[in-house]
Amino acid sequence: MDTSNPAVFVNAQLIPNFIGKRIRTVVQVNQFGGGIATAKSTDDSQLTIKGLPQVPIMNFIEVIGIAESSNSIDAEIWTDFGNTFDTNSFNQLCQLANGEFKGLFL
Amino acid sequence: MYSSSSQFDGNAAFSGGGFMPSQATQGTDPSLGFSKNRDAQSLLPLTVKQIYDAIQSSDDKANLIVDGVDVNNVTLIGRVCNKAGRVTDVTFVLDDGTGKIECNKWFQEAADSNEAESILDGMYARLHGHLKNFQGKRTLNVFYFRPVTDFNEVASHFIDCIHVHLYNSRIRSSVPNQQHVMNSTPITPTMGYQAKVIPPTNQFSDQHAIGQKGTENMVLDFLHLPANRSRNEGVRRDLIAQHLEISLDKLMLAIKNLIDEGAVYETIADHYKSIING
Numbered sequence: 001m002d003t004s005n006p007a008v009f010v011n012a013q014l015i016p017n018f019i020g021k022r023i024r025t026v027v028q029v030n031q032f033g034g035g036i037a038t039a040k041s042t043d044d045s046q047l048t049i050k051g052l053p054q055v056p057i058m059n060f061i062e063v064i065g066i067a068e069s070s071n072s073i074d075a076e077i078w079t080d081f082g083n084t085f086d087t088n089s090f091n092q093l094c095q096l097a098n099g100e101f102k103g104l105f106l
Numbered sequence: 107m108y109s110s111s112s113q114f115d116g117n118a119a120f121s122g123g124g125f126m127p128s129q130a131t132q133g134t135d136p137s138l139g140f141s142k143n144r145d146a147q148s149l150l151p152l153t154v155k156q157i158y159d160a161i162q163s164s165d166d167k168a169n170l171i172v173d174g175v176d177v178n179n180v181t182l183i184g185r186v187c188n189k190a191g192r193v194t195d196v197t198f199v200l201d202d203g204t205g206k207i208e209c210n211k212w213f214q215e216a217a218d219s220n221e222a223e224s225i226l227d228g229m230y231a232r233l234h235g236h237l238k239n240f241q242g243k244r245t246l247n248v249f250y251f252r253p254v255t256d257f258n259e260v261a262s263h264f265i266d267c268i269h270v271h272l273y274n275s276r277i278r279s280s281v282p283n284q285q286h287v288m289n290s291t292p293i294t295p296t297m298g299y300q301a302k303v304i305p306p307t308n309q310f311s312d313q314h315a316i317g318q319k320g321t322e323n324m325v326l327d328f329l330h331l332p333a334n335r336s337r338n339e340g341v342r343r344d345l346i347a348q349h350l351e352i353s354l355d356k357l358m359l360a361i362k363n364l365i366d367e368g369a370v371y372e373t374i375a376d377h378y379k380s381i382i383n384g
Binding site for chain 2 (some may be wrong): 001002003006007008009012013024030059062064077079081082086089093096097103104105106
């Protein structure tokens with residue numbers, strides 16, 4: 001068992017708390033160019049994601065990586081979550097996982 | 107208490123006959139004894155972090171305890187990594203984002219080894235398994251493995267973990283109004299939906315939503331009248347508004363909330379019915 005390197009559930013609003021740390025979030029990719037993807041977070045902010053391969057535009061992608069700044073992520077692992085995803089539930093989960101129930105996650 | 111359960115539960119009947127635990131626990135808290143007995147066989151949704159933090163029980167069985175409940179079978183969701191297939195079993199590490207846990211799945215039949223080929227590094231999977239705690243090392247003996255295809259299940263699983271944690275920790279807390287919080291993080295008032303999880307205890311929600319809540323209760327009461335219950339098609343919205351003497355807009359807002367909560371549903375166009383109407 002190992003819990004030393006968790007990837008915290010975050011939305012864009014929570015990223016500033018984890019700069020330089022490992023995070024996981026789900027984004028909807030809007031644009032892709034020059035190895036950098038522009039994507040919308042579950043709380044409707046724009047994020048830039050580095051290190052993503054070409055992914056289907058408008059699909060929901062889960063990104064696990066390092067938060068470089070409050071609006072950019074260096075992706076290590078990504079998973080295509082398809083084109084239907086309940087962003088609202090995920091967004092609320094991010095808040096729960098960083099609030100009252102942090103002990104279950106971190 | 108145990109005589110009724112003995113008809114369908116051999117374990118409870120046997121232990122009841124031998125040691126009469128019902129008498130022993132009666133003095134402290136009967137509901138606690140019951141929940142413990144039943145939860146011993148349940149499948150708990152957990153995060154790896156919760157398993158890591160689980161307390162070792164003091165009895166000989168080396169059981170783990172989470173939120174005061176014995177943990178045996180658990181269900182987890184995470185990414186598979188470091189898969190290694192062997193002749194008799196397959197081992198892999200499950201990373202659910204909160205931590206990693208070693209898992210293994212033994213092959214019982216030839217079909218199982220085919221199934222093992224479908225386990226791939228990087229895929230999301232739903233596992234059911236038996237938690238082993240041997241010499242301080244916690245591993246999972248998997249007896250059910252399914253790749254996740256609808257990724258809403260990932261968020262849903264973690265919400266499930268929170269719900270079960272809340273349920274188990276509240277049952278055990280002696281003061282129902284006091285929330286049991288495992289970590290030191292204070293309860294921040296930013297979480298509005300907290301009100302939905304624990305409606306009777308949260309005062310904040312009642313204050314700002316009292317008007318709307320009142321309307322919703324009125325609608326429910328009206329739908330629960332025997333005359334309305336018996337209508338298969340439910341009650342027309344104009345009729346509800348007219349009877350409650352509220353505007354259609356206000357009514358529809360209340361109905362939308364009730365539908366979101368799953369308390370009411372639309373039968374045919376503009377007709378609504380409560381779910382407990384049968």
